[in-house]
Amino acid sequence: MGFAQGDQLVGPLSGGWKKRLAIACGFVQAPDVMLVDEPTNHLDLEGMRWLEQVMAQAPWPWVMVSHDRWFLGHATNKIAEINRRYPDGIFLVPGGYEEFLVKREEFLNSQTQQAQALAGKVRREEEWLRRGPKARSIKAKSRIDSAHALQAELAETQVRLRQEETSIDFVGSGRRTKQLMVVHQLRKTFGPRTIIQKLDWVISPGTATGVLGHNGSGKSTLLKLLAKELEPDQGSVTYADKLQVVYFDQNRDQLDPKMTLRRTLSDSGHTVMYRGQTVHLAGWAKRFQFQPEQLDLPIELLSGGEQARAVIARLMLQSADVLIVDEPTNDLDIPTREVLEESLKEFPGALILVTHDRYMMEEVCTDFVGLDGQGGYGQFADYGQWESWLRRQRSGKDQTGTQTKSVRATAERPKAKKLSFRDQQEYDTIEKRVLDAEAVLELCRIETENPKIAANHLKLQEAYENLKSAEQEVERLYTRWAELEAKQQA
Structure with a gap:
């Protein structure tokens, strides 16, 4: 669970480490199902990665309430939203958060279209009612009752689909x-x-x-x-x-x-x-x-x-x-x-x-x-x-406590005095090479998300192989950059 010492006091622990301890206490009980309420509260980004890993390894199912969308997208395989917008008060979608957003938008669009069709039908029935039909026959009485039921259904649908939204504008x-x-x-x-x-x-x-x-x-x-x-x-x-x-x-x-x-x-x-x-x-x-x-x-x-x-x-x-x-x-x-x-x-x-x-x-x-x-x-x-x-x-390739300048650094990078001529040439161009490699990586990511490529398993496999190679190249360049930085600062 990441604790360096098993005999330390709980009181002085930070909120994030107390959260880890609470989750560990739940795990040691080996439950049939685990219910978790806002597990990422107080956790830093590293703690969230840790939680995602331990959740994935859990041998039991678990149900989580969370407002953390990134975590929902990476640590779940099914998402349910409780909201009065839905006819049954709940909307359940297999998959992660991105899949949920797509399915929810499709569902709400269909609900809006149905509401518009229902509104048109109600307008026609209201026009018929304004003509003053007499409920002298069973058929006429049934239509009047049906018109009133449609009015009630439309009112309920409009209330259900109406959402109060916060308006924020700095x-x-x-x-x-x-x-x-x-x-x-x-x-x-x-x-x-x-x-x-x-x-x-x-x-x-x-x-x-x-x-x-x-x-x-x-x-x-x-x-x-x-x-x-x-x-x-x-x-x-x-x-x-x-x-x-x-x-x-x-x-x-x-x-x-x-x-x-x-x-x-x-x-x-x-x-x-x-x-x-x-x-x-x-x-x-x-x-x-x-x-x-x-x-x-x-x-x-x-x-x-x-x-x-x-x-x-x-x-x-x-x-x-x-x-x-x-x-x-x-x-x-x-x-x-x-x-x-x-x-x-x-x-x-x-x-x-x-x-x-x-x-x-x-x-x-x-x-x-x-x-x-x-x-x-x-x-x-x-x-x-x-x-x-x-x-x-x-991994020890960066020295803790140093100031690492990246491709977005605002200060000028000092010229290295302890590099060989060849290393100096490489050092002077590596930022551009990193930028170029990252541009290739982004293109590879876009390729893997292309629906036409996803529909062809051979092309999709090739796209993922290209993505893996691009990631390795970016990592290699960063490792080399760190080595040159270490030489320059030696």
Whole structure:
């Protein structure tokens, strides 16, 4: 289960390790079936990979409730959604999350078409009823009863298909400055432990950077440094003139638990100002699925998801150049996560995101900064590069505590002085070779997803062989890159 010591106390364990312990306790009981409620809560990305592996090896069936879409897509073979939109209140689909999304859209489209056909039939029957038929015969009475039944069925269908949605739309300031923040040689320690060491980073409009690292690696510390809530021990963060930074905190400590929702969202308690327009508070709250009677409840009586929506509702009223978001999906349901994703993707300023929701991270982020928890960091073009970096660290090919520059690095790579002429030539061109190899890899992935190729088992087999070769080439180049880095730094 990953514990280094079997005799350690439970109390000091982090939330993620306590979650692992709880799952281990369930496993040792060898149940006939295992029921798991939100198993990925408190787990970092490495912990989620571990959970996926142990779940796959479990010899018993298990039923899981989770809002983690990436995990649902990788650790399940059947998905059920409970929702009043479905005639039986539940929709069950074999396969992972992507298959579920396709089947759900097909089903709901068919339901909408049926509702439209039913509405047409009701209109015809209502026109007949308006002509004032007399229920003097059994046939006429039966048609009148049938018309009323159709009206009731249509009303029930329309209510069932109507979905309340959260509306999330962050406001950018429209600033055109190319460099919003410049991080130079940033260093932060806690006691003897170095969290961040010599970090260089330029943050520009239009970028969406995901911050990666295991629990305790310093992700939230980095965000607090950027948001001026912590002071660095060394180095600096230079901000553009009059920079507007909005910071979403995972701990919700921005909320006063005793204050009502009304006062949390509005100083006046009646209206809010959004994009220069006055909006009535009840209407604003409704955008986030709050009912009018909830406005006078204290924050402490709201659920975790409602508190998260309250923070988002308040943040949306602020214009921002840089949006710093720490675990925004905690306690949010999947529909709200999807709406939040779309808003983050459309935000015109710079976004810095920490989340355990890998699905959101891959949907939203354009690049990544990874922390190793011992002061080292790397800058990466995608999540796969981050995973390769971690594997190289574990195999000893990267030295922990060094600053790894990737194909997305913002600082200039210093010229190597300890490489041979041939190695120097290879070192100078390897970034481009990595980019080219990754482009080939992406093309191979697209080929394996082509329906025409999937329909031919021989072509599909060839496509997967090409994909495997492309993956091996990318891994080989990264390994070689690490070797050249080690030589250059020796």
